Amino acid sequence: MELKYGKQLDISHFSGEIIDLFLCAGNHEKRVFTAFDKLSPNNKILKAIVLCYKQFDCTIQNDNLTTVLINNHNHIYEILNEVINKSDKEEINIFVDYSCMTKSWYYSIILYLSNKEISLKRIKVYFSYTPSKYSPPQEPKPNSEIEPLPGKYVVPTDKPKALIVCLGYEQNKAEGIIEHLDPKISYIFYTKPTLDHQFEETLESNNSTILEERCKHVVTFPFQDLLYLERELTSLYFKLKDEYSVIIAPLGPKPFTFISMLMSVKYNDIDIWRVGSGSNINEYPREPFDQETFIISEVVWQNNVITDAIPLA
Known part of the structure; x- marks a missing residue:
């Protein structure tokens, strides 16, 4: 279909x-x-x-x-x-x-x-x-899984990598995949505003280094506006696709992950990667x-x- x-x-x-x-x-x-x-x-x-x-x-x-x-x-x-x-x-x-x-x-x-x-x-x-x-973030668990999401195979190319990362509010997740993939260029997305401002305040505090280092390539999006997010991701994809292999790593809220997945269906050359701690995950009451x-x-x-x-x- x-x-x-x-x-x-x-x-x-x-x-x-x-x-x-x-x-x-x-x-x-x-x-x-x-x-x-x-x-x-x-x-x-x-x-x-x-x-x-x-x-x-x-x-x-x-x-x-x-x-x-x-x-x-x-x-x-x-x-x-x-x-x-x-x-x-x-x-x-x-x-x-x-x-x-x-x-x-x-x-x-x-x-x-x-x-x-x-x-x-x-x-x-x-x-x-x-x-x-909002619930305060727990001490982050070590990254034990940095890999493509199963179910779709993207044919490797000789293009350099462009990585789009959506931040979560736990520490050390984004740095792990950036070091692992070593992209030529990376863009940082995160939610702002959020329904509860404590989320964005904690995120910005826990990711202050990476936000400062890549301040020219940071994109924020409203938590509840999926159309805005889809337009931002689509615009960036067309900017990058001819020169780079595009990888999206959704570490943040699940609506971002969902939109990324739809885009990977529409544009077959987009690869979706995950970063996780296996079965040793932090559990939140949510x-x-x-x-x-x-x-x-x-x-x-x-x-x-x-x-x-x-x-x-």
Whole structure:
């Protein structure tokens, strides 16, 4: 299927909608079911699945909601295959709450839909993120994984590397991937303003050295404005692509990661890298910012569609 378009929506859009499949991830965070709780009273959710990293105690009693232990990406593909192959509709709606998902899980969903040949006319996917309240950063864990996100292979070229890094508020993450990749040029993105200014204040303090060293190549973007972010990334990509191999390393908020993933589908030469600590990660409670604030994108995949733009307005 081909990615036709994307646009940002408000949560008020969802009233009387039929959602064929709802996906979220279950873990220790307090925002796991915030989107589900908001949607379920006023919309018809036919099937809801909580993807789990390990055994997870579901606190919601709902006949349409089940938990599935995910050991590899094939399990996610099987879930999507089952819903898509059994549907007798021309188009279906899928809601993906990626707030608690690992990068590789929602990237797998995006790549699956982009590469899959199916009989449906159209699949509409709502990608939703629940912002969290501020919690102070913990002592950073050592970087044990600096590598491309699995699922997509970008053919190496002899061009020098251009690295686009989105900062998080923990220390030492960005320096690790810059040293590892040794790009000829690097650009720094980070969120400003944020919903809670403590995030940006902590980020700027913990990343003061790298921000000072690369002050000419720093781009800020509003946390809730995905169209602005997409335009900034697209403009930079076209500025760099002829001379450099473009790599994006999203270390910061997940909406940046999501937009980067969509761009890597549209522009095949963009590579997405991750920096992590393996299973030895810092765990945060991630209480929802409130019960009404969500960052939602409607993304449409359609058969036999060729498009030159992915507007997110």
